[in-house]
Amino acid sequence: MSRPNSTVAVLVGADSSAMVNRLDSLANVRGITSGDSDESPHRRAAQSHAAYVVHDADPLADVAAAWTGFFDGKGEPGTLEVAVEAALAALRRQDVSLPDYYIVLDPDSLADTRKHWWFGVLAGVSPARVVPTAATTTAVSGALSTLSSGRWWPDPPDEWLRGLRNVVPDRAGLPSSRARSLS
Template identity: 35%
Template sequence: MTSTVVVVAGDGAGDVVAALDGLHNVRAIPRGERQPAEVMELAARSAATYVVHDADPLAEVAAAWTGFFDGTGVIGGLEVAAGRWWPADLEAWLRGHPRVVPDRAGLPSGGVVVA
C-alpha cells in the first residue's frame, strides 16, 4: 500500500467520509454496513493517494475507556479491550525496543529495562 490512510472517527464520521468521495486522488470508503476488516481490505487495495474511512480501529478501546470513567463498564472490560493491542509475544516485542518501559504499560512495577 502506498496510500496515506486517514481515519475519521466520532459522530457524523460516515457523513464526512462520504462528502470526500469524488475529490481528486481521494478514495473515500464509508463503513456503512461493512465489517471493519472489509474496509481495511478495500483500503489496502486502493491505489489512490489518500484513502479515507470511518472504521475506527480503536472504537472498542474508546468505548471501554468511556465505560470505565462513567462507571458503566463491566469489571475488566477496559483491560480486555486494551489488552487486544498487545502483541502475542510481548517480551519479544519489548526486546526489539531497547529503552525503559514504564510500569504503567502493564509491566511489573518499577519499570523494566529492556536491552
C-alpha cells in the same frame, strides 16, 4: 495485510460515515465506509492507490469506549483489559491496522473524557497523528492537504495499550513525573 500506498486517515466523530462519502467525490481521496462491502475497510485501504484513503472503521473504537467507560464509572470491570487484548490480537493478525492519522470531527462537541482520549491519550502517544477539524468537507479536505509528519505509533503497541488503565483523563498526554525528574 500489506502497508497501504496511500495516506490513511480514520474519521471519527458525529456523522463520520456521511463525511467519508462526501470526501469520496474528491479526485485524490478514496472514501470507504464500514458498510460499503463485506471486505473490511482496512483491507480495502491497503489495496487503494489514491493519495488519501479515509474511512470510519476505527481499529481502537472498542478500546476508546472501554477507556472512557472505565473513567466515567460506566464500564464493567475487566472491559478495558478485554478490549485492549482484542485490539492487540486484531493488530497482530493484521485484520486491522492503525491509521496514519485520526481526524476528529467537531471535537468541541465531544464529552470531556472522549476529548481526553483523542487529545490526551492518542496525541500523547503520537502527537502529529491526531488532527482536530470542523465537520465540513472543506475543513476536512484542508486538513488532509496539510497533514504534518511526526513519529509513528509505538510498535509494538502492547505497552501503551496495556498501560491505559493507568492513564488518567486529565493527565493523559502530559509528561509523567518520572520523565520530568529525568530532565
